[in-house]
Amino acid sequence: MLDFPEKLLKGYHVFMNTRLVQERERYKQLAYEGQKPETMVIACCDSRAAPETIFDTDPGEIFVMRNVANLVPPFHPDKEYHATSAALEFAVQSLKVKNIVVLGHARCGGIRSALDLDGKPLSSVDFIGKWMGLLTPAAEAVATNTLMTSSERQTALERISIRYSINNLRTFPWIKRREDQGKLALHGAWFDIATGELWIMDRRTGDFIRADD
Amino acid sequence: MLDFPEKLLKGYHVFMNTRLVQERERYKQLAYEGQKPETMVIACCDSRAAPETIFDTDPGEIFVMRNVANLVPPFHPDKEYHATSAALEFAVQSLKVKNIVVLGHARCGGIRSALDLDGKPLSSVDFIGKWMGLLTPAAEAVATNTLMTSSERQTALERISIRYSINNLRTFPWIKRREDQGKLALHGAWFDIATGELWIMDRRTGDFIRADD
Amino acid sequence: MLDFPEKLLKGYHVFMNTRLVQERERYKQLAYEGQKPETMVIACCDSRAAPETIFDTDPGEIFVMRNVANLVPPFHPDKEYHATSAALEFAVQSLKVKNIVVLGHARCGGIRSALDLDGKPLSSVDFIGKWMGLLTPAAEAVATNTLMTSSERQTALERISIRYSINNLRTFPWIKRREDQGKLALHGAWFDIATGELWIMDRRTGDFIRADD
Amino acid sequence: MLDFPEKLLKGYHVFMNTRLVQERERYKQLAYEGQKPETMVIACCDSRAAPETIFDTDPGEIFVMRNVANLVPPFHPDKEYHATSAALEFAVQSLKVKNIVVLGHARCGGIRSALDLDGKPLSSVDFIGKWMGLLTPAAEAVATNTLMTSSERQTALERISIRYSINNLRTFPWIKRREDQGKLALHGAWFDIATGELWIMDRRTGDFIRADD
Numbered sequence: 001m002l003d004f005p006e007k008l009l010k011g012y013h014v015f016m017n018t019r020l021v022q023e024r025e026r027y028k029q030l031a032y033e034g035q036k037p038e039t040m041v042i043a044c045c046d047s048r049a050a051p052e053t054i055f056d057t058d059p060g061e062i063f064v065m066r067n068v069a070n071l072v073p074p075f076h077p078d079k080e081y082h083a084t085s086a087a088l089e090f091a092v093q094s095l096k097v098k099n100i101v102v103l104g105h106a107r108c109g110g111i112r113s114a115l116d117l118d119g120k121p122l123s124s125v126d127f128i129g130k131w132m133g134l135l136t137p138a139a140e141a142v143a144t145n146t147l148m149t150s151s152e153r154q155t156a157l158e159r160i161s162i163r164y165s166i167n168n169l170r171t172f173p174w175i176k177r178r179e180d181q182g183k184l185a186l187h188g189a190w191f192d193i194a195t196g197e198l199w200i201m202d203r204r205t206g207d208f209i210r211a212d213d
Numbered sequence: 214m215l216d217f218p219e220k221l222l223k224g225y226h227v228f229m230n231t232r233l234v235q236e237r238e239r240y241k242q243l244a245y246e247g248q249k250p251e252t253m254v255i256a257c258c259d260s261r262a263a264p265e266t267i268f269d270t271d272p273g274e275i276f277v278m279r280n281v282a283n284l285v286p287p288f289h290p291d292k293e294y295h296a297t298s299a300a301l302e303f304a305v306q307s308l309k310v311k312n313i314v315v316l317g318h319a320r321c322g323g324i325r326s327a328l329d330l331d332g333k334p335l336s337s338v339d340f341i342g343k344w345m346g347l348l349t350p351a352a353e354a355v356a357t358n359t360l361m362t363s364s365e366r367q368t369a370l371e372r373i374s375i376r377y378s379i380n381n382l383r384t385f386p387w388i389k390r391r392e393d394q395g396k397l398a399l400h401g402a403w404f405d406i407a408t409g410e411l412w413i414m415d416r417r418t419g420d421f422i423r424a425d426d
Numbered sequence: 427m428l429d430f431p432e433k434l435l436k437g438y439h440v441f442m443n444t445r446l447v448q449e450r451e452r453y454k455q456l457a458y459e460g461q462k463p464e465t466m467v468i469a470c471c472d473s474r475a476a477p478e479t480i481f482d483t484d485p486g487e488i489f490v491m492r493n494v495a496n497l498v499p500p501f502h503p504d505k506e507y508h509a510t511s512a513a514l515e516f517a518v519q520s521l522k523v524k525n526i527v528v529l530g531h532a533r534c535g536g537i538r539s540a541l542d543l544d545g546k547p548l549s550s551v552d553f554i555g556k557w558m559g560l561l562t563p564a565a566e567a568v569a570t571n572t573l574m575t576s577s578e579r580q581t582a583l584e585r586i587s588i589r590y591s592i593n594n595l596r597t598f599p600w601i602k603r604r605e606d607q608g609k610l611a612l613h614g615a616w617f618d619i620a621t622g623e624l625w626i627m628d629r630r631t632g633d634f635i636r637a638d639d
Numbered sequence: 640m641l642d643f644p645e646k647l648l649k650g651y652h653v654f655m656n657t658r659l660v661q662e663r664e665r666y667k668q669l670a671y672e673g674q675k676p677e678t679m680v681i682a683c684c685d686s687r688a689a690p691e692t693i694f695d696t697d698p699g700e701i702f703v704m705r706n707v708a709n710l711v712p713p714f715h716p717d718k719e720y721h722a723t724s725a726a727l728e729f730a731v732q733s734l735k736v737k738n739i740v741v742l743g744h745a746r747c748g749g750i751r752s753a754l755d756l757d758g759k760p761l762s763s764v765d766f767i768g769k770w771m772g773l774l775t776p777a778a779e780a781v782a783t784n785t786l787m788t789s790s791e792r793q794t795a796l797e798r799i800s801i802r803y804s805i806n807n808l809r810t811f812p813w814i815k816r817r818e819d820q821g822k823l824a825l826h827g828a829w830f831d832i833a834t835g836e837l838w839i840m841d842r843r844t845g846d847f848i849r850a851d852d
Binding site: 145148149151156159160195205206 | 586
């Protein structure tokens with residue numbers, strides 16, 4: 001109907017006839033009581049790395065911001081609007097989430113473009129270039145190490161960027177404060193699309209360790 | 214392990230032992246061939262309105278950007294980084310998606326705060342205020358109409374904001390061009406959390422019509 | 427007896443009463459007919475990464491050279507004796523092995539010392555420093571990338587060093603010739619001590635891929 | 640996969656499904672705590688004389704250097720890299736092993752070539768000739784004794800070379816010192832491939848005595 005993408009409409013009908021049937025009460029309750037997610041997930045737009053799928057979550061469970069390459073820019077108070085900072089402010093100051101998870105993933109197109117130091121911009125304005133420019137110093141440090149394979153450099157920068165975003169989270173005063181008070185924990189994770197494996201960041205060392213080990 | 218949120222780890226193990234088992238080949242293929250989603254969904258961070266759940270999608274099917282209130286700011290080329298514009302550029306110019314769906318939903322906290330003209334900011338910087346400020350003219354027009362109930366005003370602005378974002382999409386020259394060429398279609402949808410109903414925007418009139426009617 | 431290490435003597439008696447009983451004929455045959463291993467393995471001295479254990483090999487199956495960090499120095503014909511080059515010459519020119527496998531491993535002490543650019547030598551002569559000095563250019567490229575964790579740098583250099591050794595194998599004219607003739611194949615592998623996983627090098631890309639994937 | 644030698648991959652899968660299953664915890668511990676072998680074994684590359692097999696050792700038990708004919712060159716401090724000396728330095732100065740075992744064996748190809756005074760070199764550079772040249776004075780004394788059979792000459796030189804290597808170990812000042820302090824013991828052993836018998840060197844006399852006598 002209304003030329004809405006056929007595939008999505010079919011999917012919605014599956015949802016309506018299966019999950020919604022079982023969870024109608026839950027949805028009703030979530031509508032009237034409001035959402036109370038304990039965790040915010042910052043994820044990539046990539047179609048292969050949806051946090052709801054990977055974490056098999058129920059409605060109401062995770063508050064999810066998604067942008068290219070799951071980046072958190074540093075705290076930058078000015079007169080402009082900031083999609084990412086606004087989502088963080090809402091999650092932390094209003095919903096008072098207890099966890100923020102930065103979820104990266106393998107074969108990230110944004111990370112790949114950051115490593116392609118001589119790449120052509122996708123448009124004359126080059127929004128992707130400016131966005132991934134947040135990672136430029138890290139990307140240069142990785143891209144110039146030609147002893148690593150391109151795939152190794154990609155994985156390295158994907159993980160560096162997760163740690164970078166977590167560090168940037170701490171530049172937001174109200175995140176830092178809540179973390180210091182033990183009310184908020186910051187986590188990193190990396191999803192390997194090819195194998196479906198989840199790697200969790202060790203918060204002391206920054207290393208990524210397979211979740212099922 | 215590593216004090217990662219218990220609930221998410223359990224969910225990941227469910228994913229690993231169920232969906233991943235069935236879709237291992239698909240994930241492998243998606244990894245090696247890259248993602249080729251036909252549709253980009255612009256959705257809200259709200260924990261109750263995940264597009265993958267509502268549209269029952271498979272991995273690789275939809276490219277998903279999520280911010281507070283599923284807003285698309287107008288095309289604004291400057292020296293700053295723009296999370297939303299970067300995601301649009303990647304989806305349209307690199308992935309060449311055929312559809313963009315702006316997916317709003319009922320009881321949106323961002324929309325509520327936009328309507329609350331005297332509300333206190335969540336922080337001294339007021340990132341949410343600036344972000345929802347994109348809707349200020351529309352919000353003022355709706356908020357001052359006291360003949361509508363507060364619930365009607367909320368739904369009204371939710372739908373207005375979807376049309377606003379779709380109009381802003383057309384301010385991006387490469388989106389306008391592809392739409393004019395018939396290569397890209399822009400859609401709106403609104404999810405009613407309380408009932409689980411999906412309302413689709415009629416592209417000619419801008420009205421929202423229940424999907425199962 | 428004779429104050430030989432007790433543990434080894436006990437182990438020998440286990441061997442004598444179990445494996446040797448089953449394989450006495452094989453040992454006899456191997457003695458009279460000589461060894462005909464099809465594969466040479468270049469491995470590290472590390473006590474946790476014995477190729478016979480990891481590959482569950484039978485007597486006579488693999489010809490094994492082991493030095494610190496499984497390094498192959500470049501072809502360097504002079505008047506000096508060269509342990510590694512001599513072993514290569516024997517394996518390729520006399521035994522005519524069909525495969526050479528460079529087997530690295532996680533948490534390699536030699537690699538760690540190569541990355542420790544300011545480390546103190548173990549002796550005034552610093553044999554380890556000179557030996558690992560073969561990797562100095564690679565070690566510097568990796569060690570200076572402080573955006574990677576120390577564990578990530580370690581893994582990176584372990585894998586770089588395997589590729590380095592394989593490249594050096596090709597500097598030996600009789601290895602290059604046999605490889606070009608399709609009579610000899612050069613392989614890389616990396617053993618993860620913590621998990622027992624073996625990662626195999628993709629010979630086209632140099633990437634390491636888990637053996638059970 | 641990836642054309643890695645089939646036999647080794649099969650062997651790895653046996654390892655993975657048997658030994659690794661039983662020793663997973665041990666491997667994990669060895670990874671996180673590091674290796675602490677009490678004994679270094681200097682063995683030959685020969686495919687029939689793997690110390691892990693002969694001594695039925697567990698992972699982490701012995702630090703193993705292997706070169707052609709299990710030779711230790713004399714202490715020779717210069718600007719060059721030395722594979723064998725580096726391994727010794729690491730074992731003694733860093734791991735502080737309590738025992739060094741030089742493990743020779745019957746029918747050693749390296750020893751045979753040392754005795755073949757008129758043999759042709761395997762390559763124009765003759766790496767094996769230079770390496771076995773360490774034994775030339777001993778080889779000449781044995782080779783010219785035509786009253787012994789060729790098999791007796793072979794065994795004689797195999798045992799002489801073990802004592803030669805043990806003497807050379809004492810030319811390393813930090814080995815000599817630790818031996819004098821009673822912190823390090825130097826041992827010899829000889830493995831008879833045809834019978835599977837181990838012969839232990841009597842440290843007072845230098846004689847070899849069957850281990851099970």
